[in-house]
Amino acid sequence: MLYFNQNLDHFTFTPKSYMTFQQRYAIDSKHWGGAKANAPILAFLGEESSLDSDLSAIGFLRDNGPRFKALLVYIEHRYYGKSMPFGSAEEALKNASTLGYLNAEQALADYAAILLHVKEKYSTKHSPIIVIGGSYGGMLAAWFRLKYPHIALGALASSAPLLYFEDIRPKVGYYYIVTNVFKKTSERCYNTIRRSWQEIDRVAATPNGLLILSKKFKTCAPLNGSFNIKDFMDSIYAEAVQYNRGPSYWVTSVCNAINANPPNRKIDLLDRISAGVVALVGNRSCYDTNMFAQPTNNNIAWRWQSCSEIVMPIGYDKQDTMFPTSPFNMTSFIDGCESYYGVPPRPHWITTYFGIQDVKLILRRFGSNIIFSNGLSDPYSVGGVLEDISDTLVAMMTKNGSHCQDIGLKSKGDPEWLVMQREEEINIIDSWISTYQKDLQILKS
Template identity: 60%
Template sequence: MNPLISLLQCLVLIISLFITISVSATLFNIPRLSPNAGAFVQGNYFSHDHPKPLSAFDPVTEFQTFYYNQTLDHFNFRPDSFNTFQQRYLINFKHWGGSNISAPIFAYLGEEEAIDVDLSIIGFLSENADQFQALQIFIEHRYYGQSVPFGSREEAFKNASTIGYFNSAQAMADYAEILIHVKKQLRAEHSPVIVIGASYGGMLASWFRLKYPHVALGALASSAPILYFEDIIPPEKGYYSIVTKDFQEASETCYQTIKKSWSEIDDIASKPEGLSFLSNKFRTCSPLTRSSELKNYLDSLYCEAAQYNSPPSYPVTVVCGGIDGVSSGNDTLSKIFAGVVAYNGNRSCYVNEPRNLSETDVGWSWQVIKYILSPYLN
């Protein structure tokens, strides 16, 4: 069978779930779209260990790192638009059949984190590259990792004039330039390109295929909410409605306990010494100054559990198991805290844990607030 036809059939038939590891961004209480979830160990869902590769390959030795002198602004012709920055991409030549047979190119479009993370945990490309004799390219998203304009992250995020170049349209134009450049350098003009991404990266892959059909023959978008925008999805079908549905399906009593807890937290917080009581109840790392600190923490926990509620771990079931496992005589907040412990393990403290904001925390919050307006309301 023609290898190209076989490749297209593969793309139609395969629905791949990219399994990755990292901590979800919680800045401004905005759920991340990324597929990156934790390697589940009951009581410690989001492991802080370095992610382990899924495939039997060594990304350090099999991938070569390159830098492309990327254009800062692809869409304007002001003098500053022609400034450049170094954009990182990595290539694995191991399985490539070469340009003489027009062997395909699998291009992974980086999302809201450094490409190193994707490289070590996205096994789909490497697991299929041998079969299709494909070249693998991983391209880092601008403003993440080592692909930061203006010389430093501080300068890049300094003001509106520098961070204004941080958007999906510019990122896709970056990817197009690099793919055209690589094909030219390898004399692989006739090698079909399949762009691949997951979640936000999958959105980029699908948009890329539409905007740059002369560059990409096809796109594989895994778990990509490409239609999930406010002018398409009504508010009642928003993100939190799906989280609610997940918990209701796992346990109606668990759902009702969570629903009841929000007003109880506010009621207690409004009383004298109420915040002190909540701080002790939930063993916070520092005293609560407002009830929203606790509510945002629980909100993020439930969202993460629902977003990554995959087998065999089923973290929503774990949370509800903790909540429902407390005897009926206990108060609502004791049950909620039991769910926190079931999910995160028995730690010295929870809520307001000291941590430095990651580049994803800052970058993804900017992208969501400025460009990716998805409905979150119930």
């Protein structure tokens, strides 16, 4: 692990902006072809996670580094992992005054500074850089290519919901995909889940109803209301769909448990729903209904980002039929964020700064060398770029793909469509690098 002395604020020239913090990154030069050959650099742009988890989960660079003879660079996002300004996570995540330096624009500038530092360190002025990211990191990769084309030759933006903002809302939302994947997996399972919400509310309204629910779902803490268990189940179903992939295929596991008829035991509707929880997260002595929203440093940092500029209008619309209807309400969202942080979100800033309205019209003549990859079984794919914009702005879709599946680690059990998708991505990136190397030779001669 390496550390870079990073500026706190890249965009102002006040005394405080010259404060610095230690930003973590890692380099793997094992297969690099060297500066003389202008061998490429593959750079992973960190998302709302620690560098440690990225290094263990992201396989695209490691799997393809030898083929490209590439230098591999992994960069941790500011305010995540150990890349904390102000000396500690406690201080950095304290309030809006310190969190105010956590945004996508500052993160992109961080990446630019580190990548230029790496090129200088390895004396490799003409090595082309391909940036790679997934989910929010995929958004960063695409934006980086558009904002810093002099640094990045191209970008692979995996499962990047670039079009999931207020000004450009998708026709259907996140929970439409969650609903459809469950329904296609098992109509019976889908109907059981659909009926369960009303049953949870019915039981909760009875005398000692919350205690009954707490015992049935083996919650670690007493329930304050039916919302606790419904929010928990929402997260279970969303998680199962978002990361539904082999060898376990979580949605199938959840539905098999919900549909099962155990011998010698009569089970009711909520027993079935509880069995789905066990299938996904395992048999435990108790279940923390906040397990998907623990106040970890990463979650605290992401809550700020989603309450400031990464405002995605995700709600439960009429077509999301597995869930009770509850559309996203921007007014309520803004009020909630402002009451929590003392500052309101800027829901239109991302589309203003990055200009992703009319993406096909604008990028056709402006952008180049970006792969937008999406699995159509990923709920975030509804906000992805799903059509080719030009010959070099390519949308790559797979019917059964889940969230960021293409940039994960390769395994022998990978389905053929995933192997083919990755091969196509590699070939496109290889063509960018080949064209660049030819241009470089022409300009040098």
